[in-house]
Amino acid sequence: MRGSFEHAYKLLTNYFVEVSLVNPDFVFDIETMSCKYKRFTRCFWCFGPPKKPYKLLKPVVVIDKTFLKGRYRGTLITAIAIDPSNYIFPLAFLITDSKTTES
Known part of the structure; x- marks a missing residue:
């Protein structure tokens, strides 16, 4: 919280x-550019199969994005569903650079 962005990105893999270790179904992938120092490019994470079966979720998946402001620009993309109680159920997250063919 009080450190630099560079330090925070270095700790992301850890x-x-x-x-x-706590959630064995957790899936993540971090992509970095190879240069003098590994430079963060994008990352994806998903908390794995929910405790509630997917068949109970409403049959609509909403994908939305928001732009990250500040020194490190990018885009946060989220995929969510709605559970039977009309609560938001997060499925997956992606932080990537904006508007590139690779992302």
Whole structure:
């Protein structure tokens, strides 16, 4: 919270590994550019199969994006569904650079 963005991005892999120890179904992928230092490019994560079966979720998946402002620009993309109680149920997340063919 109080460190730099560079330090936070370096800890991202460690954070995801710790989450996967608690939740073995957790899926993540971090892509970096090879240069003098590994440079963060994009990452994807999903918390794995929910405790509630997917068949109970409403049959609509909503995908939305928001732009990240500040020193490090990019896009946060989320995929969500709605559970039977009309609550938002997160499915997957992606942080990527904006408007590139690769992303």
